[in-house]
Amino acid sequence: MTDEHHPEADPGTGEAAGTAAAVPGLPVGVELGPGVDLGGSTRSEVRRHEVRRGPADWGPSVVVKRFLPQQVGSRAAMGYTRELVGLGHLPGTPRLLARHDDSRTLVMEDLGEQLPTLADALLGTDPGAAWRHCLAWAAALGATVRPDPDLLVEVRGELGEAVIEDRDARRDLPRRGLIRLHEAAGLRTTAAACSEILDAVEWLEQDTRRHVLGPGDTCPDNAVLTPGGVRFIDLEGAGVRHVAYEAAYAAEPFSTCWCVFTPPSGLTDAMLGAFTAGAARRLPDLVDDPDWPRQVRAAAAIWVLSSTLWLMDGALEDRTFGGGAGQHGPAFRALLAARWGWVERECRTELPDVAAACGEARTWALRTWGAGTSSLALPGYPAWSARDEARRAVAGGD
Template sequence: MTDDILRLVSAALGVPVTDPQPLAGSDRSVVLRAHVPGSTVVVKKYPDGTSSSFLREVAGLTALDHTPELLAVDRDRGLVVMSDLGAGPTLADLLLGDDSASAWDGALSWVEALGDALGRSRAGTPAFAAALGELAADEPSAAARVGVRRLLADVLGLPADPAVGAELDAIATLDHRDPATDVVSPTDTCPDNAIRTPDGWRFLDLEGATVHHVAYDAAYAAMPFSTCWCVFDPPPGFTDRLLGRFTTALAPHLPDVVREPGWTLAVDRACAAWILAMTGWLIDGADEDRPRVGPPGVPSPSYRQLLTTRWRWGAVRLHTSLPGVAGLLGAAAAWADEEWGESAAPVGPYRAFARDE
């Protein structure tokens, strides 16, 4: 298969392509680094050019700044060729490393780059939508409703709560498409999907790229890292500074969106959506007591730890803006403490910040 891929890349670029090296990927694609005259490129080969992941990746690379340069596309064969960003550290590397100052500085510059990239993407939202065609946009609020049903029926054994239902309806307003608030987003803006280069942070793995309300991305700063495995207890002030830096970077592009009090409320609703969506996605693994959410070889919370961390955080953060959801999450956290015990213990600090405490 690798030889076939190299032949396709050579045809697409018009130069010889040699020395393929496999890179970490997923079951959706084959990812290679390969040599071209004077440089290297990264190749992603999907089964074909009709899959959602392929279409989103190509559209995202076209619409977003702070991403690899798109060098060639073969839509018939599901081939994407992009610039090689090298082997610089990811944000996850910094957070799980030994240098507190580098982790702080890296996280702040990362979130600033993210806010700027999202703000600049507004001009590309029509082209992005056209590239995806009839492919449906993701709606985190729909996944949040599933999470609530699982919590009520399968965990707590409680009937539907009208107050929570009303708050879910409010959360769902984030998924009403609006050019004034929507951006093109990588969606999976997790610490291991951003690499620091000499030219600043670049965002990788755009297989889930979509158009949505920018508050969904702001939630990655506020929580932090909404749908990610790299979730530990941040140091005091960390998320406040991340969200502040994100908002400052976004403000020149979407000044009306970041005005208060609407901005904080939108971010709280997005945080609630991600917590509840993650509940639906992870509750079965937590029930089975799966020992790690992250990849092998790196520190990672268990499924139970990650969910309980999110429930505890949401119960405190959302108690004013979404009291019904906050109460539900508080009940879930109390249930986890009783039923899961030590297996739902706090995750502890990020390694980079452990010596600061």
């Protein structure tokens, strides 16, 4: 999800044209021009800098990301460490060129100023291209995860306290999401659903053979469509977790993103298949394991309940997501209602109490929010909506 950007003073801000930027951590002899603001969030500042003098393989420009001070002990405070680990170990991410730990600054490869993202494709007008890019994204994500045991030992050491923080969050967030839902909607099945979802979390925690280093927040606007394939940026969510948490982004798509609409029929099945094929290069037992789809559904349910905690206040206020550069996402209410409906449909066999709780939540939403200013119907992605509208128009004219 996108945070509001609050820039702080930076050595490269406000410098006159022609003045070299004072970026900490640069190798001797490297000189960068003043930075161009690329946005960022309350957690970081991101700028593109011309390379005036430096190694040839750095290219004509680089991206500099400086992490802003955060409350000690907060998840955001671990963002620099997570991104450093992701850039250092995950394929398909920008090359890490320089770092400065004291100022929490990273200098990385610039993937290009004009390249589109998957969000651009989904919000565009070409349904065939959007479909292809979604499958390429899913396959690339599957190929990015790293299950190597020796590597996981190494990165757990590098992540330090972030490993414990992530493990605690996986247990805490879905439980708190159910409690928040109970406070708002008065669910009757809260206790049983809490017990069941915590059992699901523990099932994935104990299946250590499928724990991987993954990038985390692989939303469409963090997936750059380059001529050489999909590249992933913004690795503040990188960490070690069960691979099903990454796959859930394909099955119930884009678990923590603003760019979420109703996908066309068959797309998420194809995306999960592409993810599984990509991940099977290093985890070959996924393909024929009947437990794998169940694990993905469990992870998706965990994401849905966690996002319920994050999104409930916005839904009660009837807010709408906003992406970058004037892009608009769905209404909070429509997104939550759609996700609760997904869990109710897809998880009723293995997670019946969680499915029942989400069914109660959706019924409550329809009753309580149905007369609100925003529709509870989650619209389709623009890339397919124009085609579908044309088909309906033709059918209506016959």
